[in-house]
Amino acid sequence: MEGALTARDRVGIQDFVLLDETTEAAFLSNLKKRFSKDLIYTYIGTLLVSVNPYKELDIYNKKQMDIYMGVNFFELPPHIYALADNAYHTMLTEFNNHFILISGESGAGKTEASKKILQYYAVSCPSTTLLNTVRDKMLMSNPVLEAFGNAKTLKNDNSSRFGKYMDIQFDGQVRIKCWIHRKGKKLSLLLFGALSVVGCGVIIFAIEDKKSCSMGTNNIT
Numbered sequence: 001m002e003g004a005l006t007a008r009d010r011v012g013i014q015d016f017v018l019l020d021e022t023t024e025a026a027f028l029s030n031l032k033k034r035f036s037k038d039l040i041y042t043y044i045g046t047l048l049v050s051v052n053p054y055k056e057l058d059i060y061n062k063k064q065m066d067i068y069m070g071v072n073f074f075e076l077p078p079h080i081y082a083l084a085d086n087a088y089h090t091m092l093t094e095f096n097n098h099f100i101l102i103s104g105e106s107g108a109g110k111t112e113a114s115k116k117i118l119q120y121y122a123v124s125c126p127s128t129t130l131l132n133t134v135r136d137k138m139l140m141s142n143p144v145l146e147a148f149g150n151a152k153t154l155k156n157d158n159s160s161r162f163g164k165y166m167d168i169q170f171d172g173q174v175r176i177k178c179w180i181h182r183k184g185k186k187l188s189l190l191l192f193g194a195l196s197v198v199g200c201g202v203i204i205f206a207i208e209d210k211k212s213c214s215m216g217t218n219n220i221t
């Protein structure tokens with residue numbers, strides 16, 4: 001997997017834990033250096049820091065998903081897919097409830113991040129024709145919800161103005177199921193931290209028993 005790394009991926013430090021200096025200036029300088037090369041993701045250990053690029057980057061596609069699927073978290077450059085994959089596989093191996101917490105100020109990219117994670121699961125989880133229909137409905141519900149619940153603000157042209165909770169269940173073969181559930185203990189897996197905490201989104205995995213598990217998203221502003 002080391003071969004998948006390019007010189008560009010090595011701009012700055014990929015994990016803030018490895019920074020020589022633990023000052024705000026060093027942190028921001030590394031973030032800036034990476035951002036100048038469109039490297040919007042950087043780890044702090046198992047946390048993922050993301051900077052909104054405000055432009056389409058060619059890093060969200062099936063090819064990238066395949067690269068990150070089932071690969072150890074730190075083997076590849078930081079990516080939202082690595083985080084999604086890690087949560088999914090930890091859920092499978094530990095049979096525990098997990099969630100990914102996404103936080104950041106308005107316009108930081110929380111909603112987009114949650115969509116990327118959902119897309120990753122939609123593509124990478126085992127499926128059937130029936131489940132594909134459910135999956136497509138789940139993904140297509142976003143624009144409908146946004147049509148009613150989003151508004152243009154000074155900080156974000158498409159700002160979520162409502163709390164949102166989506167719950168996706170998995171069956172014994174870890175395929176997405178079509179019913180909603182809110183029970184089951186949940187284990188916090190990850191904080192996706194942006195620079196301030198005004199709104200937050202949560203992707204939640206929950207396993208009720210060894211035959212079913214679920215994932216939910218929550219986005220509060």
Ligand SMILES: Nc1ncnc2c1ncn2[C@@H]1O[C@H](COP(=O)(O)OP(=O)(O)OP(=O)(O)O)[C@@H](O)[C@H]1O
Pocket residue numbers: 052053054055056057104105106107108109110111112113156157158159160161199221
């Ligand atoms: N990864 C990304 N790649 C490209 N553009 C992005 C990305 N993330 C966010 N954006 C852009 O930034 C805009 C704001 O992002 P988003 O709506 O996700 O912010 P938010 O943190 O959910 O804001 P709010 O709390 O106001 O709802 C998006 O409409 C999109 O144009």
